Amino acid sequence: MDSDRKISPAVINRLPRYYRYLGDLLESDITRISSKELSAKMNITASQIRQDLNNFGGFGQQGYGYNVEYLYNEIKKILGLDRLYNMIVVGGGNLGQALVNYTNFEKRGFVIKAIFDTNPRLIGMTIRGVEVYDTDQMENYVKNNPVDVAILTLPRSQAVKVANNLAKWGVKGMWNFSHVDLQVPDDVLVENVHLTDSLMTLLYKINEMYYSGDEDMHESNLKNGLPVKPLDQDEE
Amino acid sequence: MDSDRKISPAVINRLPRYYRYLGDLLESDITRISSKELSAKMNITASQIRQDLNNFGGFGQQGYGYNVEYLYNEIKKILGLDRLYNMIVVGGGNLGQALVNYTNFEKRGFVIKAIFDTNPRLIGMTIRGVEVYDTDQMENYVKNNPVDVAILTLPRSQAVKVANNLAKWGVKGMWNFSHVDLQVPDDVLVENVHLTDSLMTLLYKINEMYYSGDEDMHESNLKNGLPVKPLDQDEE
DNA sequence: GCACTCCTGTTATTTTATTGTCAACAATAA
DNA sequence: TTATTGTTGACAATAAAATAACAGGAGTGC
Numbered sequence: 001m002d003s004d005r006k007i008s009p010a011v012i013n014r015l016p017r018y019y020r021y022l023g024d025l026l027e028s029d030i031t032r033i034s035s036k037e038l039s040a041k042m043n044i045t046a047s048q049i050r051q052d053l054n055n056f057g058g059f060g061q062q063g064y065g066y067n068v069e070y071l072y073n074e075i076k077k078i079l080g081l082d083r084l085y086n087m088i089v090v091g092g093g094n095l096g097q098a099l100v101n102y103t104n105f106e107k108r109g110f111v112i113k114a115i116f117d118t119n120p121r122l123i124g125m126t127i128r129g130v131e132v133y134d135t136d137q138m139e140n141y142v143k144n145n146p147v148d149v150a151i152l153t154l155p156r157s158q159a160v161k162v163a164n165n166l167a168k169w170g171v172k173g174m175w176n177f178s179h180v181d182l183q184v185p186d187d188v189l190v191e192n193v194h195l196t197d198s199l200m201t202l203l204y205k206i207n208e209m210y211y212s213g214d215e216d217m218h219e220s221n222l223k224n225g226l227p228v229k230p231l232d233q234d235e236e
Numbered sequence: 237m238d239s240d241r242k243i244s245p246a247v248i249n250r251l252p253r254y255y256r257y258l259g260d261l262l263e264s265d266i267t268r269i270s271s272k273e274l275s276a277k278m279n280i281t282a283s284q285i286r287q288d289l290n291n292f293g294g295f296g297q298q299g300y301g302y303n304v305e306y307l308y309n310e311i312k313k314i315l316g317l318d319r320l321y322n323m324i325v326v327g328g329g330n331l332g333q334a335l336v337n338y339t340n341f342e343k344r345g346f347v348i349k350a351i352f353d354t355n356p357r358l359i360g361m362t363i364r365g366v367e368v369y370d371t372d373q374m375e376n377y378v379k380n381n382p383v384d385v386a387i388l389t390l391p392r393s394q395a396v397k398v399a400n401n402l403a404k405w406g407v408k409g410m411w412n413f414s415h416v417d418l419q420v421p422d423d424v425l426v427e428n429v430h431l432t433d434s435l436m437t438l439l440y441k442i443n444e445m446y447y448s449g450d451e452d453m454h455e456s457n458l459k460n461g462l463p464v465k466p467l468d469q470d471e472e
Numbered sequence: 473g474c475a476c477t478c479c480t481g482t483t484a485t486t487t488t489a490t491t492g493t494c495a496a497c498a499a500t501a502a
Numbered sequence: 503t504t505a506t507t508g509t510t511g512a513c514a515a516t517a518a519a520a521t522a523a524c525a526g527g528a529g530t531g532c
Binding site for chain 2: 518519520521522523526527528529530
Binding site: 011045062 | 493500
């Protein structure tokens, strides 16, 4: 494993997908697979699969292909999934609770240790065995307990300040669901999940496919049962 | 708006982000902005901003820059956000409920009309005024009501079948949160949100930064308070 | 109104990512 | 054994994306 070379982000983003497919194969008791076969399943070129994997080492064997279980475990190691991670949820709203309730996280080694919120009605409650604390206690908690990842599901107005504090107090990474791009020190890693952005790109594609070249789209719009109404700006 | 030319996916994915920043500027009563200024705010090169925007038309003016409100509204139109969209949620679990409860969707014109689930305890319930129906009724509903987007928050085992049916019945696009890559006809658009994948890439980066070059990572692991425990495969 | 600066739209260049090709070698069959 | 097939890993070729360069129109100050 050549840890000097810088792996391109495009490759890293594909790794979890390989991991998922290999897990599926493992469950189906398939013991070996060639890049060609995997290519057909995943809709990626075989060439790219081989090149992606070779960034981390030669896991395959000529004339044989890849051993599914071995490759699966190697990718698991590469992604760091052979360890436990301590996480906290900041913002105990709907999304925060949904993530806490997602049982598979625990199975994968993502352990949510605490939830922080400012809402008095939530504080003291327990969600799937995880207690909700007042945000006031967060500094104390983070400074005295190892926190690998903070899951941010709070309103954008508070997100920046909270993220900066968490960074200062030693949280390694942030999984950010709030509607704002965080600016934190370079040694704190941020992964943004902008759900609305993702939905918007879907809508763009729908529009492109169903209404493209239609300069005044209102008519076709009505035909499709979509009433036209001006919408104004909203605040998260 | 040159609707012939094919816009690259990279550009489309950036559009919502531009839209977000322009909305912020609008709220701050900033009326004009140059690509250079926006570049500083967004951490993108000015060159890329100009090139991105020019895919859709010349919205700026030499010596002046871009009019914030005008550009905001143009991007709104490009993304198709000047219309209403009818949506349904398939899978009324935690995540599905969280999305229904996300009030901003409605403000943006994303109207969730119905929720479908197989769980008898949920059927008949109302979440933020949206009723939960038995999945049996979905075919009838979709065939008789325009559905632009189906939000899929169901277990992977059911996702593929449901998605194929929805495609057949005329749903235009799917916003897929289930842990599987959907294979649907070409005229049905799918936007996948693989939350776990996104978390895994964050973990990769955390590992790279904190444990890189450390072939036997177990020791440094313990130093950081992360107990090492072998984890096995799980099923969604 | 004129000189000067700003800033776009566009073209050129560089960088990054993907795909295609092939020699080398393993597995399998003859 | 020996031939044949399958398949990797390396690298070359191509494509896509990002960045830089720049000509020239529009604003600004005098």
